[in-house]
Amino acid sequence: MIHYQDVGMKYGENTILEHIDLEIDAGEFFVLVGPSGSGKTTLLRMLNQLTLPTQGDIYLNNKKIKEYDKQKLRLNTGYVLQDSSLFPNLTLEDNITIQLEQLGVTKEKRRARAAELLKAVELDPEVFAKRKPAELSGGQKQRVAIVRALATKPDLVLMDESFSALDPVLRRQSQDLILDLHQKLKPTIVFVTHDMQEALRLGDRIAVIHAGHLQQVGTPMQIMQHPANEFVKDFFDPECPHFWNLEYLLQTAYPTKIADTKNAVELESFDDLLTQLQKTPELRFTYQAQTYQLTYQGLLAYLAEQGGRR
Incomplete structure (x- = not known):
């Protein structure tokens, strides 16, 4: 355009x-x-x-x-x-x-x-x-x-x-x-x-x-x-290097814990999460036997919040 x-x-x-x-x-x-x-x-x-x-x-x-x-x-x-x-x-x-x-x-x-x-x-x-x-x-x-x-x-x-x-x-x-x-x-x-x-x-x-x-x-x-x-x-560059850590993200309010594991993908790292969320606006994933739901917009809000902490 x-x-x-x-x-x-x-x-x-x-x-x-x-x-x-x-x-x-x-x-x-x-x-x-x-x-x-x-x-x-x-x-x-x-x-x-x-x-x-x-x-x-x-x-x-x-x-x-x-x-x-x-x-x-x-x-x-x-x-x-x-x-x-x-x-x-x-x-x-x-x-x-x-x-x-x-x-x-x-x-x-x-x-x-x-x-x-x-x-x-x-x-x-x-x-x-x-x-x-x-x-x-x-x-x-x-x-x-x-x-x-x-x-x-x-x-x-x-x-x-x-x-x-x-x-x-x-x-x-x-x-x-x-x-x-x-x-x-x-x-x-x-x-x-x-x-x-x-x-x-x-x-x-x-x-x-x-x-x-x-x-x-x-x-x-x-x-x-x-x-x-x-x-x-x-x-x-935020002065919070931990925020690229999946376990740190899971301690925030952005991912929602859910019981339904249908169509959930198993993740091992924060990079895995980024890769998956760039393919879909809403993701169900499992990590350490727990299932979560997170939207692409939710992840951006998390990144913005962490990036603003200087």
């Missing part, structure tokens, strides 16, 4: 990005991660023409992004910033459907869409539709910002440090929400973060950016198991 081809970016004499070659598949939750100033937000902003590369091209559905009509491109692309960026003078209903209004959708259909989306994030439209953003908590504002980005049913949603201003509890709730919405609606999401824990938890695949250069692209487990270089290793 998206192809960066030898993309570079310079501001005067300053090189922001250099020789980026990258592909993002349709329906993928793709995370760009790296330290502040690495160039990841610039890469994201190129996808809706907020920034144009000074070298190379970016293709969206086999067409150069610079050849798209800017207004149409943005109206059909969801965008969620670090702060909610809701319009303070508009109701939540009107905030959510502002792009639909620009696309000429009738008021009746806009109201119905706003109600549908508010329900999706557990905000009762009877209570919240006519409220203004100032009447919401920070977490509620971000929920509205997320569904506003989904109002036109876009194929592409861009998220730039969207949860970094939230406290840890709200941040995890927002992560759960976007994972659930992605699973249900299947848009392509490109998500920028400087937090490797968040990257591990959210990404189907992750691109690691440092000093304007692409360091590695892979699944969370590929990057954790096989870092491409010392930077990636150090960036994702």
Whole structure:
């Protein structure tokens, strides 16, 4: 769906990005991660023409992004910033459907869409539709910002440090929400973060950016198991070497003990577990005469939690 081809970016004499070659598949939750100033937000902003590369091209559905009509491109692309960026003078209903209004959708259909989306994030439209953003908590504002980005049913949603201003509890709730919405609606999401824990938890695949250069692209487990270089290793390196141990994992809440041994595979090591879970989203396995059940998402949550303990 998206192809960066030898993309570079310079501001005067300053090189922001250099020789980026990258592909993002349709329906993928793709995370760009790296330290502040690495160039990841610039890469994201190129996808809706907020920034144009000074070298190379970016293709969206086999067409150069610079050849798209800017207004149409943005109206059909969801965008969620670090702060909610809701319009303070508009109701939540009107905030959510502002792009639909620009696309000429009738008021009746806009109201119905706003109600549908508010329900999706557990905000009762009877209570919240006519409220203004100032009447919401920070977490509620971000929920509205997320569904506003989904109002036109876009194929592409861009998220730039969207949860970094939230406290840890709200941040995890927002992560759960976007994972659930992605699973249900299947848009392509490109998500920028400087937090490797968040990257591990959210990404189907992750691109690691440092000093304007692409360091590695892979699944969370590929990057954790096989870092491409010392930077990636150090960036994702937890100070908890024990967490790659199967017995340590089994002491946490992530695997569930079960009695049913049907279709369970016998494991001997953590590497065996990784190999099996990359083949199936949910695994039944036996270890030392006990049977467990673990999902791929559960393992990623475990890795993210352990990786965040620095």
